[in-house]
Amino acid sequence: MLNLVDVLLFFFLAVTALGLVRLRDLFAATMLLSLFSLLSAGLFIVMDAVDVAITEAAVGAGISTMLLLATLAITKRREKAPRREVELVPLMVVLVVGGALVWGTLEMPEYGDPDAPSQTSPMTRHFLEKSRDEVGAPNIVTSILASYRGYDTFGEATVIFTAAVGALMLLGGRRPKDARLTGSVLQPHNRQSLAGAGADEMQPKELHLNRILEVATKSLVPFIMMFGLYVQFHGDYGPGGGFQAGVIFATGVALYALVFGLTPAQRVLPPRLLEALLALGVFLFGAIGLWTMVLGGNFLEYGVLSDGPLHGQHLGILLVELAVGITVAAVMLALFFLFAGRGFCGPQRKR
C-alpha cells in the first residue's frame, strides 16, 4: 500500500513540476508550487520523517506561498516569453550537470539498505540507544538537533538571522521622519504611511468588508497561537520544535494582517519590537552557550546548567528551542511585513 502511495505521489510531483515549468502565468505557478510542497510533505510522511514533513508543510505551503505572492505584487505577473524556444547553452549545462548528479547517485546505497553507512555507523547506534539516558528527550530528532548537534543549530539560527538582516537592508525603506510606529525599516513604502500617522489619532470609521472572514479569523488566531506554543514545547516528545513553532506563530499573525490590514497587526507587534526579537533569539542561543562555559562546561554543554545532567539537558534544550522559535517567528514576520503592503506604489486598484 505504501509503495503505491509513494509511486502515485511521485507521479503527481512530476506532473506538477511539468505544469509549473510550462506555465507563464506566475500566479498560477505560485499556487502549483504550494501544491508541490504539499506533495513533498506527503512523501516525507511515507518515509516516516515527520519533523521534516511538518517543516515542509509549514514553510512551503504557508510562508513561502505568501512571500512569493508578495513578490508577485511588486513585480510582474506574467513571465516574459524567452527569445527562442530552445536555448542551446543552458540546455547543455543542465544536461551535463544533471547527468553528473544522477551518475553520482548511482553510487549511493539502495533505499532502505541495511548496510548503508547511515545505518551501520556507530553514531547511529549511539544516538538510538544512548540518547534516552544522556539527553532524555523521547524525540531523538530533537535531541540530535538541539543537543548533540546544537552547534549546527546555532549556525542555522544565525544564518536565518543574517538572511533577514540582508533582506531588511536591501528592501527596507528609509526611516520615515514622522511615522507613528517610529523609526523602523519595516515601514512599508506606501504614500499613505505618513498620513496614517495622523489618521490614527482620529479613530476613523472602520470598514468591514468581509465580516465572515473577520469573525472566523478572530476566533481562530488565539488557537493558532496556542497551537504554536504546543508545537514548540511538545517538540521533545513528538514532531515539532522551535522552527516549526516559529513558522506557525508567524502564520497566525500573518493571517491577522491579511484580514485586518497591516496597521492592526503592527499595533500588536510593532516593527521595532520585531527587530529586537530578531536579535534576541540568536543572542539567547549564544548566551546559553557562553553561560555553560561560565559554569565550567564546554560551549553548549547543557549538563552543567542545572543539578544533574538530565535536568540540565532538558533546560538547555527548552531554552535553545525557544531561542530558535523566537528567531524564526521574528524573521518570517519581518519578511512578511517587509514585502506586504508594498503592492503597487500608491493606492490599490481592482484588477
Next chain:
Amino acid sequence: MLSVSILAILICMGLLILRAITGKTVFHRILVINSFGTKTVLLIALLGFLSGRPDFLDLALVYALMNFVGTIAVLRFSGYGDLASLDQNDASAEEDFEWV
C-alpha cells in the same frame, strides 16, 4: 478499509491535479488547491493510522492551518494585488476597496 480510503483519496487528488492544470479561470485553480489541501490533511491522518504513528495528527493540523491561510492569501492577492495594506480597514481612505 483504510487502504481503500487512501486509494480513494489518491484518485481524488489525481482528478484534482488534472483540473488544476486545465482550469480555465484562476478561481478554478484556487478551488482545486484548497480542496487538494484538505485531501492532503486526510491523507496524512490516514497514513498515520496505517503506519501506527498517530503523531502525524499534529502535522495534519499544521497543514489544515496552512491551507486556509494560503487560500486567503491567494484570494487577497487576486482581488487586491497586494497582501495587506496600512489603511485596509480605514473608511477615510479614498479608494473603493473591493475586497474578498
Next chain:
Amino acid sequence: MGVTTLVLDVVGGLLLAAGSFVLLAAAVAIWRLPTFYTRIHAISVNDTLGPGLILLGLACRATHSWEILVKLGLILAFLLITGPVSSHALAKAAYRSGLEPRSYRRAKGGPPSTP
C-alpha cells in the same frame, strides 16, 4: 468487550467508506458540473462532510487514547470552520471580479434567473 470493538470496527469502516464516497463524488463533480459556482458548491459541501465522516471513522479506531480523539476533534473543528469560510471568500471574490453565474432568464415567461 469483543462486541464493542466489533461494532466500533464496523461503524468505523462504514464511516470511512461513506467519507471516501463523498470525496470521490466531489472530485467527479468538479469535472461534470457546468459552471464555476455549481462546482464551488459541490466541493465546499463535500469537502466538509467527507473529511468529517472520515475523521469520525478514524475516531472509532482510536478509542483507546483520548489524546488522539482530542486531536481528531480539533482537526474536525478546524475543517468545519475554515472550509465554508474559504469557499465563501472564494465565491465572493469570483463574483466581485466579474464571473457571472449562469442565468436562465428567458425573454418572457421563463423561470427566474438562478442566483
